[in-house]
Amino acid sequence: MAIESLMERQGTFDYILLETTGLADPGNLAPVFWVDDGLGSSIYLDGIVTLVDAKNILHLLDQPAPEEKASHADEEHPGSHSGPVLSMAHMQISHADVIILNKTDLVSPEELERVRERIFSINSVAKIHVTDHSRTPQIEGVVLDLHAYDNLESLDFGSKGHSHIDPAISTIAITIPPISVDKIPHVDAWLRSVLWDTILPAAKSTESGPTDFDIHRLKGILALQDGSSKIIQAVRDVFEIRDSQNQQDEESPKTQCKVVLIGRGLGKSVQPWQGSFEAFLARDE
Structure with missing residues (x-):
């Protein structure tokens, strides 16, 4: 892996934060870093963080542009998929361990609640941090040091089936x-x-x-x-x-x-x- 080669040349890193493009499918990237302990890699997947635009997310979910639609399901099962359009925003929210809900200063409390309910309906186990101007109260525990794949002891699965x-x-x-x-x-x-x-x-x-x-x-x-x-x-x-x-x-x-x-x-x-x-x-x- 190219990142492991970089670590060998430059020494150890505290964290590696990989920022993808806005149209990246995290489901294709996560398994690359989710390495089995037996392989002895010093790199492990800490978690997936998705940044959500509170002002525009409902539009992106309901009316995605052609380039914003997810295509992997149709490629894997040609002609089998029917029903509502699956957008890349759906994919990024569904794979997230943490969701940073940004630009909340641009929506009303009622609009914000609708957005939160919609996100929860897609992924009810991700932690949601509400913010504006991309400001978070801290880095550790919000973006880094998530340990999302280490334990689930504090995870709130929700009461709904x-x-x-x-x-x-x-x-x-x-x-x-x-x-x-x-x-x-x-x-x-x-x-x-x-x-x-x-x-x-x-x-x-x-x-x-x-x-x-x-x-x-x-x-x-x-x-x-x-x-x-x-x-x-x-x-x-x-x-x-x-x-x-x-x-x-x-x-x-x-x-x-x-x-x-x-x-x-x-x-x-x-x-x-x-x-x-x-x-x-x-x-x-």
């Missing part, structure tokens, strides 16, 4: 009781099905699920019956299940598993996803 204000992209949340350790391979297999094969395993007791969908981001916490927990992180088809970085709070173990999916075509109900996940974990094999 489904958010569907935006017609193109939505967020769904699956919750189940703690699982046994031997169910982790089942979770892995379910993730491979929905992320790699774009197939939602059927569950007989629930309504039929979506068949034309794309998952952009996935985050989750697996509460285990032995009191420990695992975290799940995914960007498109790259995912991992790993130990939580914060295992010392054994007196207050997690009371439920939570999995949040952000993407296109997830459907109007969380039930097919909930039923599929529960049925898959109930398998004996």
Whole structure:
């Protein structure tokens, strides 16, 4: 990687802040920096930050110019995509770990609330920082030192099982009781099905699920019956299940598993996803 070569010549860096163009798809860039620990790279992905123009974002979401439309889904599944237009603004918001909502001095409180609701409907797990003139209260914890892929202990998944204000992209949340350790391979297999094969395993007791969908981001916490927990992180088809970085709070173990999916075509109900996940974990094999 060119950045690693630069580090070898110039020494170590505290941070590398990569600023992309306004039309860049973060889903294509994130896996490049999300390196497996076993490869021994000194570079790791800290998080994705998206700067949102509060004055113009609703127009960019609803009426994107031709060059502002996302095209990767049509390239991967020619002729299969139908429905609302997917803009690059949707892609950048859906992949974000942090959203800086800028130019808020140019909108009314009512307009700002509509913008916040729309952003939340696309990505309900990203932290939103409201600002104007691109000023943030601090750099660490807002733009740098996010540790978005290290742990999810403080993540607010929201109370809603489904958010569907935006017609193109939505967020769904699956919750189940703690699982046994031997169910982790089942979770892995379910993730491979929905992320790699774009197939939602059927569950007989629930309504039929979506068949034309794309998952952009996935985050989750697996509460285990032995009191420990695992975290799940995914960007498109790259995912991992790993130990939580914060295992010392054994007196207050997690009371439920939570999995949040952000993407296109997830459907109007969380039930097919909930039923599929529960049925898959109930398998004996």
